């Protein structure tokens with residue numbers, strides 16, 4: 449395991465320590481959330497946790513949960529006790545950019561119902577301001593996507609349709625993603641409103657005011673950050 453992977457796992461274990469028997473747990477998506485799902489499976493198998501139910505934020509997490517023995521159920525209107533997920537950027541106030549793994553919409557729809565959203569990451573995800581390192585993923589409808597991108601480019605120039613190969617990337621919801629470059633200065637809530645008000649947009653990877661705390665692992669230990 450590389451040093452960075454070991455750090456991700458360390459952060460994940462801290463978050464899973466907050467899960468209690470009987471909890472309904474939002475299962476995040478990505479290379480860091482993977483360690484949390486595996487640890488939940490290990491704890492269930494060892495009898496260290498009982499009666500937990502996972503709610504998956506992607507097909508990939510659902511499949512992993514099954515593999516490691518975490519029972520799951522679909523999202524319903526009841527609150528989740530806790531959700532554990534990674535992030536692409538973490539601002540000092542715990543506002544986040546998420547979605548480089550393409551799961552932003554199901555993550556947001558699920559995690560907005562969590563009493564506690566716990567973020568896990570290695571130290572490379574910390575930024576002074578959102579947009580410093582990562583693009584902002586915006587999920588858009590396939591239908592009319594060129595028109596939607598045109599509308600977005602009017603105020604977010606420089607972004608691009610996510611297209612890792614010959615065909616555009618398709619989300620679990622059957623949509624495309626526009627990876628927008630964020631401006632140097634912006635009001636996150638205002639930008640979120642503007643993007644979501646753009647015809648053809650499904651949702652954005654801005655997770656504002658949602659995370660309760662973050663465990664961020666660095667070579668000298670795991671830092672616990674709480675929302676200011």
Ligand SMILES: O=C[C@H](O)[C@H](O)[C@H](O)COP(=O)(O)O
Nearest residue numbers: 478479480534547549550551
């Ligand atoms: O769509 C993906 C999610 O938002 C992930 O939580 C995010 O991309 C972080 O993933 P990773 O832990 O692999 O860096």
